[in-house]
Amino acid sequence: MPHIAQLPPELVNQIAAGEVVERPASVVKELVENAIDAGARRIDVRIEEAGSRLIEVRDDGCGMSVEDLPLAFAAHATSKIRSLDELESVATMGFRGEALASIASIAQVSMSSRRERDAHGWILSPNESLECRPTAHPVGTTVTVVDLFYNTPARRKFLRTERTEFSQIDQLMRRFALAHPGIGFSLTHQGRLVFELTPLAHAQLAEQMPSRIEALLGAEFLNRARRIDSAASGLSLSGWVADPAYARSTTDQQLFFVNGRIVRDRLIGFAIRRAYADVLHHARQPAYVLALDLDPRAVDVNVHPTKAEVRFRDARAVQDFIFREIHRALAQGAAVPVSPEPVDEQSSAGTVSFGGQMEPQRRTSGWQGSSARSMPASASSAQGYLNLLAASAAPSTFPFDQAVAPEIREASPSDRPEQEVPPLGYALAHLHGVYILAQNAQGLVIVDAHAAAERITYERLKKAYAAQELTIQPLLLPVTFAVTESEADQYEAQAEAFARLGVVLARVAPTRVRVTALAALLRHADAEALARALLSALSEEEPDWGQPQAVLTEPINAVLSRMACHGSVRANRILTRPEMDALLRDMERTERADQCNHGRPTWRQLSMTDLDRLFMRGQ
Known part of the structure; x- marks a missing residue:
């Protein structure tokens, strides 16, 4: 040697x-x-x-x-x-x-x-x-x-x-x-x-930054993005996250900065993907421009030759903060106002400037988004539709077959003053039992009834499960169905898990299983189809029930999502106008109502300008 x-x-x-x-x-x-x-x-x-x-x-x-x-x-x-x-x-x-x-x-x-x-x-x-x-x-x-x-x-x-x-x-x-x-x-x-871009004055940063984003990423990103500006516990996050429907096939519009430094960190990427988990379609990639500012002593930038990765002193706190703020922004919906979650008092204690440092003063960056409408959501116009939804478990709800539609008199959309029209408007028709056509102040709203109902059911299932308030309702006529002997063994082994999730079943023969009760939120679901889907979901996710609730959240949400699909309004089920209006009001009160559980959009807006362009009016 x-x-x-x-x-x-x-x-x-x-x-x-x-x-x-x-x-x-x-x-x-x-x-x-x-x-x-x-x-x-x-x-x-x-x-x-x-x-x-x-x-x-x-x-x-x-x-x-x-x-x-x-x-x-x-x-x-x-x-x-x-x-x-x-x-x-x-x-x-x-x-x-x-x-x-x-x-x-x-x-x-x-x-x-x-x-x-x-x-x-x-x-x-x-x-x-x-x-x-x-x-x-x-x-x-x-x-x-x-x-x-x-x-x-x-x-x-x-x-x-x-x-x-x-x-x-x-x-x-x-x-x-x-x-x-x-x-x-x-x-x-x-x-x-x-x-070529001119420098932006700090005093005018709030007004001018959107124009720089539009110049560099395009107007579509800015039109489909939601503003984030929050601070808590020494951490500050500001920027924009795009609607899930804007998701892309590549990661070219995923920009994250830590104290002004461009980074591509796996921990940060994981937190953002978690925040989009319920609303992102399959293998699509979210788009965002975000800046995280924190004490330089709390982050180690000397862990990669090109300084492209960082290491945080308290990685869990950073991850949870990023997840919580993006999750909250996505929960608000693109144009449907929902009741915001309580905000930590510390979150209004700092001034955040994108790419700059946090100052211990009142936040004055002014980058406040205006994506959420200020119109209040009106009360549900009919209880009849709630029976078709997961919301049918509410105490004030009547079974659908007992709802008396003629007693519910709705004024036509044209009779209502424009300022009283809620964000998603009022229903006009149910097209082929699939799409709801509604009129709002801007023009025409088109809603995928099944996708919207699926999201509403899913969100209510999650809340009820987390609060351990899944009300079980015995079936008047238990549903018995045939399975193979190996499948029956699986049902028997998973009986306790089924019960936790609101489906009570028992093996009544070597090759037969009987469903005797369902969660009230799902009582209108096809019991056999729901049981089969639930067994498949449990086999794929394999939740470890001995783990803490925080660890169980993601696999359980995946299971609840599968259940919500079977517990929601099916296509070709014609709804009355009061039922459709009830769905629209429920969407306005539901978090993440813009996308179904699989990331598909639930509604689209066509403005009067869009409609005039289609028919060449004024040309």
Whole structure:
């Protein structure tokens, strides 16, 4: 075995470059972070051939002295930390002091810089000489990187196509622009300006930030997003989460910032996915732009070579906070007001600025969303429909076959003053026993009756189960059905679990099972179909009943979701107008009423403008 030898500095830097510089976008990230740390108010990035030929980053920050320029390219030299205590509370973007040295080892680099108090700037090309030369330069710094991987051709072979590499840079710059709205950004590729954004004044951040989001992510995201702005226990979360119906097939619009730093953290991603669990359709991806601010000492940013991941001191508290706030935002619905959950008194104790730090004052960011209508939901117009819903267990509810529809007289929608029309309006018709057509102040509302009823039933099942208030109602005529002997064994083994969930059954023969009682919320369900679906759900989820309730929540919710599908109004069941109005009012009072349990939308709005456009009125 060869003797141990000290590696030369050039090889050390190239090894470090292998960790820090994965692709051209990695170089852009390091240089832009340095510009942000320099206090820049404007950062201009110029790219040629997707960064493989040229990367130039110019900022108007504080600049550097002639003494500091050579040190900037020395390994592990930095102006951002001086001690272990400062390392444990890093508040800057970069701090390791190895990026410039690594980049200079695999590319031709030059840096020009000038401080405000200096008469002229200085330029340094470390690949040629460590001597600085005077140069004309405005206040700030310009770093030029030419021929990336020129001396490591094997690395260049691993680059993707020019289009793919530039796409990575473009997405990165858009993330920076969203994380730091107080900075102006521009991106130019092959001489073409891709985008240019002016810096937003802190005092006008609330009014102007939506326009920056629209410019970078599109108007559709902004129109379908819900505002979050909350703080509690030293944590602050602000930004936007998109409606579940806006979910995408890719993760390109999942932007999360921790103290202004772009991160892709598994713990955070898991918390967000949990919040969307009840409303996201299959393998679709949620879209969001969120900033989490907390004490720098409570987060470790030094756990990944590219600083893309972080570690929290109290990961459980952070995860629960993110889950709770997003869950609350999604529960409110896109346009249907519901009674909000009680808010912690601490949640109104701080000012949150997106990508900034929390101040111990009254929140004045002003980024308050206006997605929720202010109209109050009116009382249910008829109890008859409640019997078809899971809500049929309410004490004031009558069996559907005893409801006397003629005694319920509803004024037609046109007879009601517009200001009294509730958000989802009043029913006009039930189309083919599937879709409810309703008129509200904006125009036409189309509701999928089964999907809406499924969500309502599901939410009521969850609340009743959590409060241990699932009322069991004996069936007048018990339902007996045939099964195989192995299935009968499974039913017998799961009898206790069935009872917990509101389905009482017993094995009455080697190949026969009898359902004798159901939860009142499900009493109109097909008992056999419900029992079979419940057995399948329990076999898939396999809840461990010995676990605490918090651990059981997700598998139990999955089971209750399957039950709600069988306990809801079925397609082709024609509803009367009072029954349809009752459903609309129930939707307005139900959390997450925009989507069914499988993530499908439950209703859509067509405004009068949309209808006029369809029929070319006024054209």
